Amino acid sequence: MAEKMAGVTLVADWAPKPGFKLGAKDIEGRQTYLGSLVWRNPKIEIREYDVPTPGPEEVLIEVKACGICGSDVHMAQADKDGYIFYPGLTGFPSILGHELSGVIVQAGKKAFDKRTNKPFQGGERVTSEEMLWCAQCRPCADGQPNHCERLDEIGFNVHGAYAKYMVLPARTIWSLEPMAHRYKGDDIFLAGSTVEPTCVAYNAVIERGGGIRPGDRVVILGGGPIGMAACAILKRAGASKVIMSEPQAERAQLALQLGATHVINPLKEDFADRVLEITEGMGADLFMEATGLPTVVYPGIERVIWEGRTLNSRVVVTARAEAKMPVTGEVLQVRRASIIGAQGHSGHGNFPRVIECMADGMDMTKMITKQVGLEELPQNILNLQTDRSNCKITYVAK
Numbered sequence: 001m002a003e004k005m006a007g008v009t010l011v012a013d014w015a016p017k018p019g020f021k022l023g024a025k026d027i028e029g030r031q032t033y034l035g036s037l038v039w040r041n042p043k044i045e046i047r048e049y050d051v052p053t054p055g056p057e058e059v060l061i062e063v064k065a066c067g068i069c070g071s072d073v074h075m076a077q078a079d080k081d082g083y084i085f086y087p088g089l090t091g092f093p094s095i096l097g098h099e100l101s102g103v104i105v106q107a108g109k110k111a112f113d114k115r116t117n118k119p120f121q122g123g124e125r126v127t128s129e130e131m132l133w134c135a136q137c138r139p140c141a142d143g144q145p146n147h148c149e150r151l152d153e154i155g156f157n158v159h160g161a162y163a164k165y166m167v168l169p170a171r172t173i174w175s176l177e178p179m180a181h182r183y184k185g186d187d188i189f190l191a192g193s194t195v196e197p198t199c200v201a202y203n204a205v206i207e208r209g210g211g212i213r214p215g216d217r218v219v220i221l222g223g224g225p226i227g228m229a230a231c232a233i234l235k236r237a238g239a240s241k242v243i244m245s246e247p248q249a250e251r252a253q254l255a256l257q258l259g260a261t262h263v264i265n266p267l268k269e270d271f272a273d274r275v276l277e278i279t280e281g282m283g284a285d286l287f288m289e290a291t292g293l294p295t296v297v298y299p300g301i302e303r304v305i306w307e308g309r310t311l312n313s314r315v316v317v318t319a320r321a322e323a324k325m326p327v328t329g330e331v332l333q334v335r336r337a338s339i340i341g342a343q344g345h346s347g348h349g350n351f352p353r354v355i356e357c358m359a360d361g362m363d364m365t366k367m368i369t370k371q372v373g374l375e376e377l378p379q380n381i382l383n384l385q386t387d388r389s390n391c392k393i394t395y396v397a398k
Helices: 070-075 187-192 195-208 225-236 249-258 271-278 294-307 329-334 350-359 374-383
Strands: 004-014 039-050 058-067 099-107 125-128 165-169 173-175 217-221 241-245 262-264 286-289 314-317 338-341 368-372 392-396
Touching: 004 374, 039 374, 058 125, 058 187, 099 165, 099 187, 099 195, 125 187, 125 195, 173 350, 187 392, 195 225, 195 286, 195 314, 195 350, 217 225, 217 294, 225 241, 225 249, 225 286, 241 249, 241 271, 249 262, 262 271, 271 294, 286 294, 294 314, 294 329, 368 374, 374 392
Parallel strands: 217 241, 217 286, 241 262, 286 314, 314 338, 368 392
Antiparallel strands: 004 039, 058 099, 058 165, 058 392, 099 125, 125 173
């Protein structure tokens, strides 16, 4: 009889809103790329599953740690009509969890370790990309795996890491061994669980946003894990001022530990006035929108761009949201500014570079403010809908 395991599973009703039409990549009753238009009445259950078996190019991972992401929270959160908040790719029921680290316990014969270019032997400490790109479609062939036409996502439409074991393709696996001298014992798994969200931030501000030059000024809106990671990355890249806009006091203080030089409480201070004051009227070279509230925060960003003296400002949109940004084209034209969308974390050397930064001392475990067991995950996911005092709650296997 197959070995069993528990998995924290999100379940919801397939109930498309009026006017919804299946897209080319949607599957009736199972999967859509427009989650908030389809899935209703979400709930989290702990279900029993068979332990999976890896194929020739796959690995079986024993999960050691996995962080709760804002997307987990928004998939489990319903609006007044019962529809989930998360607007993207979703297929339920699925085990949640994608910010993972663990140990390889079994590997297919064609599953190769990118660090050694040899087959996995078992015992390797690893993390994984969340985006399961196909490597065959046009975007993948063009070097844009984040926009794969056959994309699957761990914990969104395929089973994720809130379980004891999971199977993943070897192509998305990255070794944590470069960090072994920095983190002792199980601490390496805590650090490994922060690699994925840090890569999302890295992809946004370095790869998609074009990076910065030492001495540039940057503004990050939203002190969630992605915003926190952006603080660390941009300070490491040489930003002279890293300004975090975040109303939650605990998160604002954590941002200062991770690289922010200034924090703004937008509920108590005028965001644009404070940015212009801190930068002595210059504004910022790079803005990162990580709140998911574009109608609320973009007018302030636009005012800083308009009134500041910096040309060529870039606004990188990272948070997922249905709402439209209230953009004034004249401001972008006159100030030579641009708005850039950033999705995902795969490709472009993002994962190995972030791992090397961590190995060199960029400690992202500071944003882990609470550790929980598997049985505690459902309630903690729900708590994060209203309680933002914790930055990163992480499942740690017992």
